[in-house]
Amino acid sequence: MTATGGPEVLQLQTLPKPTIRQPGEVLIQLKGAGINPVDTKLRTRGTFYPDRSPTILGCDGAGIVDAVGEEVKNFKKGDEVYFCFGGIGGPEGNYREYAVVDHRFIAKKPKKLSFVEASAAPLVLITAWEALHDRAQIQPEHRVLIHGGAGGVGHVAIQLAKQTGAQVCTTVSSEEKGEFARSLGADHVINYRETDFVEAIMEWTDSKGVDVAFDTVGGETFAKSCGAVAMYGDLVTILQPDANMNWSTARARNLRFSLELMLTPMHQGLISALEHQTDILHCCAELFDSERLRLHLQQTFPLAEAAAAHRLLEQGGMMGKLALEVG
Template sequence: MKAILMTATGDPDVLKLQDIKEPEISMPAQINVQLKAAGVNPVDTKIRRNGLFYESALPAVLGCDGAGIVTEVGSSVKQFKAGDKVWFCHGGLGQEQGNYAEYNVIDARWASLMPETFSFVEAAAAPLVLITAWGALFDRGGLQKGQTVLIHAGAGGVGHMAIQLAKLKGARVITTVSSVQKAEFVKSLGADEAIIYTQNGFADAVNNLTGSKGADLVFDTVGAAVFKESIAVTAHFGRLVTLLDPGELSLSEARMRNLLIGFELMLTPMLRDLPEARDRHVEILNQCAQYADKGLLKPYISKHLSLEDSAEAHRLIETGHTTGKIVLSSE
């Protein structure tokens, strides 16, 4: 089968289209999936540039997000049959094959039936960002109806799904974006307010919009500088959740505000082999499939590229200005 191999650590040119052996079911709980599409995420580019999570894993197939058709099931699999359409987030970290390929074999307990209304490209775009956004907003952030949430980088992969999920909960959504065009985009998703941070930052605008109280929940998808500045716009007794390491900084103001600070790394169940957390991921995908089939949730695809254009997909991601998601297709 054709697959994109990461042959070394480095720039996007280390991604090579090659023919490799098609994987086969070796365990009773596995399914074989003919992959129709694979989502591209920033973690893929970081792994390519900085190295895999496991030693001696090269060459490796990247890509955590996949969607496709089940072609074969192991002897203990009861929830799927050949012909089922599935979506999932699994593999691509170095220990197990990722989804920049035509086929993949995974443990069936990582997969979920994809939304009936989604194309394979839409389904492949969504698992990692949906699980991340859900975990940050609800499992870590405890967001409730009527509360105000500030979502940073609302036009990005995680951000644009987080906006939709927060609105489904009945929250007021404030989000930051870099341009007027992106402000229009996030408002089309349901955001109540869009702050163009490239003009005057975001802190004054958030405090003006909240009567100087701050947001009940702040969701940082950007990094240390944004995390630090977000402390002052998080309401007293509020929550601040980040996807990234905030680095060394003073937390005296966070302490004075009695903030709950949380981290969301949706890769943890894969990296630490945590079955209960894996099951939670599938629960999230099942619920999101229901929302999607009711027309309440939809990923935005900014670029749909062929599998052989994976290097270009990585270059686009690394600009840091991608709107929505980029997806590779094997067809």
Template sequence: MKALMMTRVGEPEVLQLQQVDEPVIRQPSEVKIKLYAAGVNPIDTKIRRGGLLQGDRFPVILGCDGAGEVVEVGASVSRYKPGDKVWFCHGGLGLEQGNYAPVNVVDERWLATMPSNASYIEAAAAPLVLITAWGALYNRGRLQAGQTVLIHGGAGGVGHVAIQLAKLRGARVITTVSSSEKEQFVRNLGADEVIIYPTEDTLERLLALTLGRGADLVFDTVGRDVFLPSITMTAHFGTLVSILDPGVFDFQEARMRNLSIAFELMLTPMLRNLSEARDEQVAILQRCAEYMLAGQLVIEVSEVFSLAEGLGAHAIIEAGHTQGKIVLTI
């Protein structure tokens, strides 16, 4: 089969379409999947540059998110049969094969049944961002109905599903975006208030919207430049959750506010082989499938590339300000 291979650490050009042996079932609990689409995430670009990369043998196949059809099952597989449509987040970190390929083999434990109203493209776009947003808001952030949440970068991959999950929990959602076009996009997703950060003072506007209190929960999907000012955007006794490393910072104001500060790295269960935590992630996908079937959760895919065009997808993600998700078709 021809797969998009990471030949070494470096720029997008290190991604090359190469012939490689098709994976085969080796364990009785494994499932062979014909992949139709693979999600492209910012973490893929960071792994390509060497961050969180497991092992040092090249070439490797990137791509954590995949969606496809079961074509073969191991002797002990009980949950799936040939013809079933599945979506999942597995591999792509350097040791186990990722999903920038026509075929993958995955243990049935890490698969979930695709929502029947989703295309392969939509399904492949979703797992990592859904698990991330769910973990950040519901598990780390303990979001409750009636609370106010500030979601930075609401038009992005994680941000746009976070808005919807927060509304499903009954929260008031304030979000930041970079343009008036994105403002309309996030309002259509359910955002109650939108701050266009290039032209508005985010803290000033937030305080005006919350009568000087700040948000009960602030969700940083951007990084250090947003994380640090978010401390003063979080209400006293509130929670600040980030999906990125903020680096070294002064805790004084966070301590004075009695803030809870948490981090959401959904890859930790894969990186640390935490099987029970991975079971919980599969359960999240099953719950999200129910929301999607009910029309309460949608996945925005802004651009679709062929597998051979994967380096272009990486370049766009690294340029920033992507709306929704980018997907490779296979």
């Protein structure tokens, strides 16, 4: 993209093949690129680096190592990898055939996943893991509410929460999505279009509230969630709270709030945090390969049809993820 706007600003272009410039870098022949809501926001509003053009979107990628820098010891040509890096501005995104990434920020691809499935996984895995483990410090005895349990982040968050031994409740918008959430391990499902989720949570928890609520929706849902969290409980959100929000319920319940934006380490160049995110991908690869975690890919598109993928994502109502098939 060379300008912001609708999906039509995504244009197929031929650019020079990237090359390794630093001894710790890896050249990856991409086979898939994940599509995330942040991609559509950057396309519409502008990227983190508006002075760098053209922009290639796509934070997530998976592919085959094509070459390694002289200091890279943990990867070799032919290795299958996945990662979340790039895509927030400039030409380093992953809607492309080749990418160069620092070896510290890539992980071996789960063997149980295809390239395109693996490419759809990293951003949502890291987001859910950081929210539940790093922010809320989820425990086996916890009762957890996950909003949007059929969505990209939500459907992996349900599974990661269940892996800890927690009991999980989730909100969905239809019976089909409810069945999907149950298939992932959700203990209790609330159709928020038919039922007040705060009342349902209080009934589920004997009026105590959940220990942890994970908000992937924002707005009124975030504000209402304060009344569904137990005294001294945790509420984590991936969206920015409304400037006019009334915090009285949260204050009365002594809630602890956390904000989760997994792009911060990449944008700010926080190496240790990026390495931690790579460790998350290593852990999740083991979960995939032991069949304790799965990624639901609703639909794939060829690279040339990235604009069509954006249109579908912006329509809403999806289950799981979308991805581009590359090469």
